[in-house]
Amino acid sequence: MIFFDLLRPSPQMKMMMVTSHADDLAYQLCEHLQGCNGSVDLSRYPGVHQNVEHEVLSKSELLKNFSSPPRGTSRDYEAVIVHDVLHLHELPLKFLQLIYRLMENSAEIIIIQVHGVMEVGEVESLLEQAEFRAPNTIYDLLEGHDVIVAKKMHMWGNGL
Numbered sequence: 001m002i003f004f005d006l007l008r009p010s011p012q013m014k015m016m017m018v019t020s021h022a023d024d025l026a027y028q029l030c031e032h033l034q035g036c037n038g039s040v041d042l043s044r045y046p047g048v049h050q051n052v053e054h055e056v057l058s059k060s061e062l063l064k065n066f067s068s069p070p071r072g073t074s075r076d077y078e079a080v081i082v083h084d085v086l087h088l089h090e091l092p093l094k095f096l097q098l099i100y101r102l103m104e105n106s107a108e109i110i111i112i113q114v115h116g117v118m119e120v121g122e123v124e125s126l127l128e129q130a131e132f133r134a135p136n137t138i139y140d141l142l143e144g145h146d147v148i149v150a151k152k153m154h155m156w157g158n159g160l
Contacts (some may be wrong), residue, residue: 002141003025003141003142003147004028004029004032006108006141006149007032007033009033009035009036009038010078011036011037012036012039012073012076013031013036013038013039013078013079013081014038014039014040014041014058014077014078014082015029015039015040015041015043015073015078015080015081015084016040016041016072016076016077016079016080016082016102017040017041017042017043017080017081017083017100018043018045018069018070018080018082018083018085018086019044019045019047019049019081019082019083019084020040020044020045020046020047020082020084020085020088021041021048021049021084022044022049022052023048023049023050023052024050024069025083025112025154026040026042026050026052027050027052027054027141030052030054030056030057030080031054033056033138034055034056034145036088036091036135038056038098039057039058039070039149040054040057040058041055041057041058041059041061041072041077042043042057042059042061043059043061043063044060044062044064045050045063045066045068045085045088045089046063046064046065046066047084049084051080058062063102065091066085066088066089066090067100068077069091069094069095070098070099070102071090071130072102073101073102073103074101074102075101075103075104075105076102076103076104077101077102077103077104077109078103078104079107079108079109080087080099080102080105080107080108080109080110080112081110081111081112082099082109082110082111082112083112083113084111084112084113084114084117084134085147086111086118086123086126086147087113087117087118088155092126093126093130095128096109096126096127096129096130096132096141097130097131098143098148099130100130100132101153102133103152104139104152104154106151106152106153107150107151107152108149108150108151108152109127109132109149109150109151109152110147110148110149111123111146111147111148111149111150112129112142112145112147113145113148114144114145114146115139115140115144115145115146118133119146120137123135123146123148124137124148124150125136127148127150131152132150132151132152133150133151133152133153134150134151134153135149136148136149136152
């Protein structure tokens, strides 16, 4: 899948996927990281989820509502994928600030959302407010979805 060209797997890579509907994309992410002994933590918000079982899935949590934060350790993830959650979260800026703290320096956040559910400019503005840098939007990388990629820059903002 061309989407995974955005990710540069490295040995022992650790990623988080935060989603409102775990599906084939979550399973394919696990498959993609299997070759580098990577691991995936899956945080599932309310929604319809397929059963995603895979040996690289190290943690799977079900969050009770769209104001709950995903759990993780500071500076633990090399990338975080936010899949159809940002427009539903009650506190999107606080959500992104928490994700920022969970990420290693120079890690990437990848936001995937159905085209049109939230203005791309609004998402990019939220990312900037949460101290993510260089937001870049890729249209139709995944059919019917917008993919927005930004970076946590070393020594910028939030003290982490």
